[in-house]
Amino acid sequence: MTERNEFFNTIRQALGPQTEAPNLTGTGSSALGDNSDAVSARSQAIQAYIDEQSGPLMDSLSESATGAGWKVARFDDLDKAGDHIVGIVRDVEANLVVRSRQDVLESGIVEAWLASLGVDVVPMALGEHSEHTVDELRSLAERADIGITGVDYAIAETGSCVLIPSAQVSRLVSLLPPIHIAIVQRGQVLPTLDELFTIRRRDFLDGNLGSYMNLISGPSRSADIEYTLVTGVHGPGEVHMILVG
Numbered sequence: 001m002t003e004r005n006e007f008f009n010t011i012r013q014a015l016g017p018q019t020e021a022p023n024l025t026g027t028g029s030s031a032l033g034d035n036s037d038a039v040s041a042r043s044q045a046i047q048a049y050i051d052e053q054s055g056p057l058m059d060s061l062s063e064s065a066t067g068a069g070w071k072v073a074r075f076d077d078l079d080k081a082g083d084h085i086v087g088i089v090r091d092v093e094a095n096l097v098v099r100s101r102q103d104v105l106e107s108g109i110v111e112a113w114l115a116s117l118g119v120d121v122v123p124m125a126l127g128e129h130s131e132h133t134v135d136e137l138r139s140l141a142e143r144a145d146i147g148i149t150g151v152d153y154a155i156a157e158t159g160s161c162v163l164i165p166s167a168q169v170s171r172l173v174s175l176l177p178p179i180h181i182a183i184v185q186r187g188q189v190l191p192t193l194d195e196l197f198t199i200r201r202r203d204f205l206d207g208n209l210g211s212y213m214n215l216i217s218g219p220s221r222s223a224d225i226e227y228t229l230v231t232g233v234h235g236p237g238e239v240h241m242i243l244v245g
Contacts, residue, residue: 064159069218186245
């Protein structure tokens with residue numbers, strides 16, 4: 001086993017229970033290297049697979065995410081998911097909610113959901129996409145009761161959500177508020193980390209990798225002090241995964 005494969009296996013074991021990865025092209029992602037044609041072909045095969053198997057993948061994600069500590073709820077459409085989110089906001093008596101500006105949350109949908117509760121909703125974005133400075137955004141995220149995001153991908157194998165920060169997606173939304181709500185749509189669920197690494201390899205070869213990504217696998221946990229496991233020290237202590245579709 002190469003050092004690279006050992007590294008990925010360590011990540012996989014730390015994130016949670018393993019599932020059998022589908023053999024989409026006859027070669028593993030770690031063997032693709034810089035062969036752009038092979039990476040592109042496997043990425044296309046992955047997309048076809050997750051579209052075809054979207055239902056079973058959502059089922060698998062629901063099970064693994066529950067085991068990882070997410071509070072999971074599943075709905076047929078976004079309107080019903082919105083009713084559930086309103087219930088969460090009402091239960092914690094939230095006053096300030098921050099959200100990402102991903103497509104699933106745009107068009108004022110979150111603001112419409114929460115209008116009757118009188119909750120302030122602030123879209124978090126950077127640069128020309130924002131009405132606030134970076135310092136102001138950080139202050140808002142620190143004071144927020146809840147952060148709501150979509151996801152770029154979710155991993156059925158580990159119950160993880162993957163967020164790739166951009167001008168529309170500030171990582172502060174998922175890191176600073178004590179409660180994080182992540183909305184996962186059908187067709188966003190990858191079987192295993194192997195597929196994620198292949199897609200990110202494609203992004204790298206296309207020049208679209210970015211500087212980092214966040215893998216969120218349940219509530220924040222730390223055992224830094226006397227080896228006692230504590231939830232919510234370095235991030236949200238309560239996380240909700242809303243599956244739509």
